[in-house]
Amino acid sequence: MSQETFLNYRRFKWLWITAAALVVLTIIYAVDRPIGGRNGGTAVGYTYGTLAALGIVWLMAFGLRKRSYRSSLGTLEGWLAAHVWIGLGLLLLVPLHSGFSFSCNVHTLAYLLMVVTIVTGIWGAANYSTLSARISAHRGGAKDELVVERIQDLSDQAEQLCRGKSEAFLKLYNEFCVPFKPSLGWILLRSRQPKVDASAASGMLSGVAEGERADAVSMIGLLDQRLDMLRSLAEQARIRALLRVWLYVHVPVSFALCVALVVHIFSVFYLW
Amino acid sequence: MAFGFRFIHEKSSGTGASERRVVDLQQREVIFGRGGASHVLLSSHKVGTEHAKFFWDGEKLLVADLASPTGVRVNGRLVSRAELHDGDTVLLGDVELTLRLDGSIAELTWLEAPQASIPDAERIASAVGKLRVDSYLPSIRALSIVLVALGTVAWLAYPLGTSSKRQWSSGPISSQHKLIENDCVKCHAEPFKPVRDQECQACHSMSEHAQGYSTFVSQHAGLEMRCAQCHMEHNGDHALISRDQRFCTSCHAEMSKLKPGADIEDVSSFDQHPQFRIEVRDALGAVTKVSLDDSSRAKDSSQIKLNHKLHLKQGLEGKDGPVTLECSACHQLDENFKQLKPIEFDKHCRDCHSLGFDERLPEAEVPHGDSEAVFPALFAAYSRVVLLGEDQSLPNPARDMERDKPGDLDPEPAQIEGSGVSAVVENAREAERQLFTRTGCFLCHSYKEKPELLQTSTNSHYEVLKPGVPNVWFTAARFSHGAHEEFTCESCHEKTRESTQTSELLLPGKKMCQDCHASGRRQGYVSSDCVECHSYHDSLGFPHEKKQDIASYIKGLTR
Numbered sequence: 001m002s003q004e005t006f007l008n009y010r011r012f013k014w015l016w017i018t019a020a021a022l023v024v025l026t027i028i029y030a031v032d033r034p035i036g037g038r039n040g041g042t043a044v045g046y047t048y049g050t051l052a053a054l055g056i057v058w059l060m061a062f063g064l065r066k067r068s069y070r071s072s073l074g075t076l077e078g079w080l081a082a083h084v085w086i087g088l089g090l091l092l093l094v095p096l097h098s099g100f101s102f103s104c105n106v107h108t109l110a111y112l113l114m115v116v117t118i119v120t121g122i123w124g125a126a127n128y129s130t131l132s133a134r135i136s137a138h139r140g141g142a143k144d145e146l147v148v149e150r151i152q153d154l155s156d157q158a159e160q161l162c163r164g165k166s167e168a169f170l171k172l173y174n175e176f177c178v179p180f181k182p183s184l185g186w187i188l189l190r191s192r193q194p195k196v197d198a199s200a201a202s203g204m205l206s207g208v209a210e211g212e213r214a215d216a217v218s219m220i221g222l223l224d225q226r227l228d229m230l231r232s233l234a235e236q237a238r239i240r241a242l243l244r245v246w247l248y249v250h251v252p253v254s255f256a257l258c259v260a261l262v263v264h265i266f267s268v269f270y271l272w
Numbered sequence: 273m274a275f276g277f278r279f280i281h282e283k284s285s286g287t288g289a290s291e292r293r294v295v296d297l298q299q300r301e302v303i304f305g306r307g308g309a310s311h312v313l314l315s316s317h318k319v320g321t322e323h324a325k326f327f328w329d330g331e332k333l334l335v336a337d338l339a340s341p342t343g344v345r346v347n348g349r350l351v352s353r354a355e356l357h358d359g360d361t362v363l364l365g366d367v368e369l370t371l372r373l374d375g376s377i378a379e380l381t382w383l384e385a386p387q388a389s390i391p392d393a394e395r396i397a398s399a400v401g402k403l404r405v406d407s408y409l410p411s412i413r414a415l416s417i418v419l420v421a422l423g424t425v426a427w428l429a430y431p432l433g434t435s436s437k438r439q440w441s442s443g444p445i446s447s448q449h450k451l452i453e454n455d456c457v458k459c460h461a462e463p464f465k466p467v468r469d470q471e472c473q474a475c476h477s478m479s480e481h482a483q484g485y486s487t488f489v490s491q492h493a494g495l496e497m498r499c500a501q502c503h504m505e506h507n508g509d510h511a512l513i514s515r516d517q518r519f520c521t522s523c524h525a526e527m528s529k530l531k532p533g534a535d536i537e538d539v540s541s542f543d544q545h546p547q548f549r550i551e552v553r554d555a556l557g558a559v560t561k562v563s564l565d566d567s568s569r570a571k572d573s574s575q576i577k578l579n580h581k582l583h584l585k586q587g588l589e590g591k592d593g594p595v596t597l598e599c600s601a602c603h604q605l606d607e608n609f610k611q612l613k614p615i616e617f618d619k620h621c622r623d624c625h626s627l628g629f630d631e632r633l634p635e636a637e638v639p640h641g642d643s644e645a646v647f648p649a650l651f652a653a654y655s656r657v658v659l660l661g662e663d664q665s666l667p668n669p670a671r672d673m674e675r676d677k678p679g680d681l682d683p684e685p686a687q688i689e690g691s692g693v694s695a696v697v698e699n700a701r702e703a704e705r706q707l708f709t710r711t712g713c714f715l716c717h718s719y720k721e722k723p724e725l726l727q728t729s730t731n732s733h734y735e736v737l738k739p740g741v742p743n744v745w746f747t748a749a750r751f752s753h754g755a756h757e758e759f760t761c762e763s764c765h766e767k768t769r770e771s772t773q774t775s776e777l778l779l780p781g782k783k784m785c786q787d788c789h790a791s792g793r794r795q796g797y798v799s800s801d802c803v804e805c806h807s808y809h810d811s812l813g814f815p816h817e818k819k820q821d822i823a824s825y826i827k828g829l830t831r
Contacts, residue, residue, distance in 0.1 A: 035514075035516050035518045035519060035522070036501075036502075036504050036511070036514055036516060036519075037504075037507075037511065037516070039507075040442075101443060101507075103441070103442070103443045103444060105438075105439055105440065105441050105442065105443070106427050106439045106440055107442060109427070109439075144400045144403055145396055145397070145400055148396045148399045148400055149396055152396070159342060159343050159350070160341070162343050162350055163339050163340070163341065163343070164337075164339035164352075165352065166352065167351070167352050167353065169352075170343075170349075170350045170351055170352050173350050174349045174350050174351075177350070179348060180399070182399065182402040182403050183402070183408075184405065184408040184409075187403065187405055187408075188405070233403065236403075237403040237404075240403075240404070240405070241404075241405035244404075244405050244406065245405050245409075247412055248409055248412055248415065251412045251415075251416055252412060252415035252416040252418075252419045253419070255416040255419055255420050256419040256420065256422075256423045258420075259419075259420055259423035259424055259427065259428070260423060260427060262428075263423075263427040263428045263440075266428070267431070267437070267440035268440075268442065269464050270440070270460075270463045270464060271437065271440055271441075271442070271456055271460045271463075272460070272464060272465060272466045272467070
């Protein structure tokens with residue numbers, strides 16, 4: 001049996017609750033034939049709008065619950081499960097509220113901001129469920145500091161071997177000792193981390209003088225190890241970045257959504 | 273040319289002050305290192321005692337590693353010996369030298385940062401920090417605050433503070449109201465209040481729905497009816513006049529309960545529509561509504577004698593030979609292609625129906641349309657013959673060839689006898705009697721002889737009863753003949769060819785309509801909700817005193 005996660009929390013309890021609620025709400029929506037057509041201003045429209053607004057406020061409250069470690073309002077995992085599934089449900093509830101009418105205005109803007117928030121949330125949730133198990137530190141792997149230090153050690157050792165060596169030897173070093181310069185692109189994009197190409201290495205090795213060859217082989221060994229570590233460092237950095245970077249959209253846009261939501265409610269009654 | 277070197281060492285302290293050391297060396301070979309035989313001393317523990325040699329080989333500048341502990345890197349690449357070019361960086365341990373070639377002088381500059389030797393732990397921490405995405409981005413909190421602030425200004429403060437509230441519009445405005453789409457206050461006069469009728473009435477002058485209706489609304493607290501409840505704006509062009517029949521049927525399905533005794537039948541849809549009713553006037557002139565199904569009462573009470581069967585016979589005797597009349601010979605669409613024009617004697621009847629009164633005066637006719645004008649016209653005609661001696665009896669060969677038509681006078685020619693005014697009066701009175709009771713007028717009209725008291729020597733002694741042919745039978749509804757132009761008249765007015773009596777109503781009932789029209793959206797039928805035939809209210813003429821000048825109106829708009 002697979003492990004329980006925030007998605008399948010209590011056998012998808014919140015998914016079923018949300019889906020059941022949406023089925024009921026959709027049936028009511030379909031049966032309801034208000035005079036003048038379906039829109040946000042009918043009895044069903046107002047009810048669904050109120051539900052959706054309360055839903056958004058509750059989803060925002062997750063940010064508070066997440067930080068209140070002493071809260072007794074249910075487990076954080078339960079909150080997260082509900083946050084995910086109820087959030088997804090809003091994608092349908094809000095169009096049901098508006099009678100699926102969209103236009104170029106602050107009302108549709110609020111919906112779009114909600115969609116952006118939810119889509120980035122889906123991205124984040126997908127990242128968590130596929131990537132979080134691959135963070136090696138979570139499985140007792142080495143911490144970044146240790147890896148960086150080890151990489152530095154390996155570079156130093158390789159440099160030591162270069163002392164007083166021929167140009168052919170240094171060429172080998174220059175080929176395989178790629179500099180370690182992390183950047184946002186290096187982290188986020190699956191940038192190609194070089195490997196020691198065995199055939200290229202043996203080709204270059206044959207150009208190294210007989211007397212330096214033993215040192216060259218051990219240097220390639222060191223540099224190969226170093227590149228392995230760089231690759232794993234990049235991969236770990238990328239995973240951690242993916243678990244983090246979606247929040248840079250999800251959270252600020254959700255606040256913008258709150259503003260748009262307030263303006264939506266305010267303006268609808270202002271221009272009644 | 274004298275080859276040489278210049279070494280510049282700039283060391284900046286943390287406070288911003290800097291120290292500068294310049295060493296000029298007029299020699300072809302220079303050794304950089306921490307001590308020993310070095311010409312240039314570099315105080316760094318990562319630099320070897322004699323770390324590297326820079327030397328001019330002919331006109332080329334080269335660098336060679338002197339078996340240093342940390343090696344020599346030119347532009348990042350580890351080298352044992354390499355040629356140098358202007359702009360290259362040479363790294364000796366942690367000392368970075370930038371090369372500028374000034375002719376035969378190689379200028380090597382070391383810009384030593386404060387705390388040049390960063391402790392390893394810190395260096396590692398910085399490298400690890402660069403592995404975190406947060407180190408490249410502003411904080412989530414800052415982003416949130418910026419977005420909230422921008423949103424509040426752009427979406428709330430700006431529209432509130434200016435007249436531009438278009439972004440708050442709930443949807444596209446109808447094309448009829450596009451002129452005022454930027455002037456929200458034209459309709460939304462008061463914030464947080466539903467659009468009031470008075471704002472609509474500033475431009476539109478509409479009749480009330482029904483007599484006493486507003487009283488009815490005011491007596492029913494829950495029954496709020498505003499213009500904007502039926503005319504829903506901001507739905508583009510399709511909803512300004514709502515076709516939803518429930519706007520009507522919510523009351524009209526139970527009018528018998530809501531207004532008992534008002535003679536308004538219950539209608540819940542066109543499919544459930546009661547049979548159409550026409551207005552029938554009784555002998556006292558009182559109007560009652562009678563269903564078409566009530567065949568004993570639903571009759572055409574027009575005071576006109578019309579035999580459709582006879583008129584539609586093939587090969588009728590016409591003015592210029594035999595004619596076969598079609599419906600459109602008499603019933604024609606008006607200029608708007610909607611209603612039928614009223615039948616006019618001069619246009620539709622006169623060609624065949626003469627208003628002549630005396631065969632001896634073949635050119636003379638009485639006027640149509642005014643009974644009172646008949647006797648004076650007759651008197652004038654006979655006066656001209658009898659008193660003034662005009663010859664009215666010239667032979668008329670064309671006329672002699674004609675066959676009798678209904679209403680034609682006795683063809684027997686006769687001389688007008690007698691003389692003087694008494695002869696004129698006698699002839700005129702006789703012609704009048706003939707016209708009203710036997711020939712011309714009588715053929716189509718019913719007449720009434722005036723009581724003796726009202727008969728004078730100069731007025732007409734008969735009068736034609738007003739025909740009272742209704743131009744529109746279904747006064748509460750709207751039917752466009754033009755919209756049904758592609759169908760034959762007899763598709764709907766079925767028994768016209770057999771009809772001999774005016775009283776026979778030739779109107780189609782609702783069944784006829786329901787062959788094509790149905791309420792709701794039944795497949796294969798024209799969707800026909802209430803407004804298909806009925807208007808909620810009529811447009812009244814806009815009051816003159818409220819009219820405004822176009823130029824100043826447009827000036828007042830926000831564009």
